[in-house]
Amino acid sequence: MADPFPDDPARRTVALVLAGGRGSRLSPLTDARSKPAVPVAGQYRLIDVVLSNLAHSGLRDVWVAEQYRPFTLNQHLAGGRPWDLDGTRHGLRILPPAEGRIEEGFSAGNGHALFQQLSLLEAFGAETVVVLSADHLYQFDLGPALDQHRERGSDLTVVTTETDEDPSRFGVVQVARDGTVTDYDYKPEDPAGNLVAAEIFLFDVAALARATRRLTAERDDPEGTSLGDYGETILPHFVQECRVHEYRLEGDWRDIGTIDAYFKAHMELLEQRGLQLSRPGWPLITNAESTPPAWIDTRATVSTSLISAGARIHGEVEHSVIGPGVVVEAGARVSRSVLLGQATVPAGAVLESVIADVGAEIPAGRTGRTRPGPGNITVLVPADRGPDSDDETTGH
Structure with missing residues (x-):
């Protein structure tokens, strides 16, 4: 069978946006749309934040894994045109649930969703996959983080940030002086510090393949459903068995996965804190509708x-x-x-x-x-x- 992805030396890094979650904590705003399609800051959608960061960082291969209520989101994505991601060999790719292979079907968590895309990443020839969610407001250039990931030969780079919110809502990270991640505690009842994962993970694809296949083999689970949430399975395994380093995100980072957090983030925008909508050289890009001025x-x-x-x-x-x-x-x-x-x-x-x-x-x-x-x-x-x-x- 012919290779579905002809060899291209520029194809080394894929950004995988996990956009299939139900977003129940943001209900009722997610009762009729997927969480990444929720409007934010007036004229934008939540997924605009991660796509704008990827576009400004120069990443050309962006895959969006969907599941829950994708219609609204797909209308907004428009094939990637607003973010200049509508290329033929490179660009935005939609990954809907499908049947026909053991890796496909509806996912049982974001760890399972990551496992489902692994064979496609390997066929594509990706060496690094950047895994991101669409729950957060931040502005971040991934270029330096990718450079460090390659220079240090990391199996996984965890982008971290110090939060002023309750750390027990996140994955709490412990780091040695040389930047090695020594512990990852997912949503702990008694968090040991306020350094948390910003839900941006740079995986070596080969290391990810080894880790997930070992975990599924140990569980006698070829479909990978036992991987559940990667914070509970894949990430702890990497910290214990692989080369894992942090890259610190400087600047504002806000999780807006709840109604209270969503409201608070908007109040901060009005106080000119948090996301900088008018940041020079780093605009928030959207698929804007044709409407008259206010x-x-x-x-x-x-x-x-x-x-x-x-x-x-x-x-x-x-x-x-x-x-x-x-x-x-x-x-x-x-x-x-x-x-x-x-x-x-x-x-x-x-x-x-x-x-x-x-x-x-x-x-x-x-x-x-x-x-x-x-x-x-x-x-x-x-x-x-x-x-x-x-x-x-x-x-x-």
């Missing part, structure tokens, strides 16, 4: 807010993110809220600490109130959203 009426009052194209503001907006197509009528007030798009805030409505999904019906009167602490965010979703709906039905 309209701010002479009667409107707007302060410390992000207003997306297509929005029309006649009322009061304060410390909020306003998505495409949102209308704030005269006599309405929006404070410390995130409106994702295509919604009308009627006269007399007052929103405080609210996330309104695309197409949500916003009632007149008061909704939500500003209260400190987690779990106090009011989330509005379309009333007619059914179990089989996708957010295209609301026009965003």
Whole structure:
């Protein structure tokens, strides 16, 4: 059989974006779309962050492994064109669940999903695979990390960051003075420090093949379903048996996998902390819709807010993110809220600490109130959203 991937010396590194998770912690925003397709910062989608980082880092082979509700995500990806990843030999590749080989079918966790793509990576001729998720806000050049990975002959490079959040939500890393990773503790009850994995892993493909095949053989599991989450299986094995080093991510990094974290990240954007949307030379790239500029009426009052194209503001907006197509009528007030798009805030409505999904019906009167602490965010979703709906039905 002919080689499906003709030899190309430029083909050495593949970026594998694991975009198949259900994102249940971000419900109800993920009830009608995959987590990477969730709108963020007004006009963007969450997957734009990782794709922009990869494009700016010069990586040309980007594979997106999908599973849960891929329709919205695929519409947005548009074959990779917005990120200049629509090449013939190199570019964006969609990896949907399939049947026909033992490695395929629906994954039982991100470790299993990684195992499922291994034979394809080998056939492609990849030497290094960069494994990333789409749960985080950060700006990071992968070039220096890849250089270190090759120079040190690492089997695995773990990109790390010091978090000011609860470390028990992440994989906690211990590192020796020479940068060798000595321990990886996945979501520990009693974390030993605040240095965590930033969910960016640079694997040597040959080492990954050896490790996963050994683990599945020990479990008598040729399909690899027992690999589950790689934080519980693959990564601990690498730390114990292989050459593993860290590469420190300097700068802001935010996990936004929960409603509270999602809301907090948007408030930080308004305070000009976290993701730098206007960073010179490193713009956040998206598949933008053709919409007219935002309209701010002479009667409107707007302060410390992000207003997306297509929005029309006649009322009061304060410390909020306003998505495409949102209308704030005269006599309405929006404070410390995130409106994702295509919604009308009627006269007399007052929103405080609210996330309104695309197409949500916003009632007149008061909704939500500003209260400190987690779990106090009011989330509005379309009333007619059914179990089989996708957010295209609301026009965003």
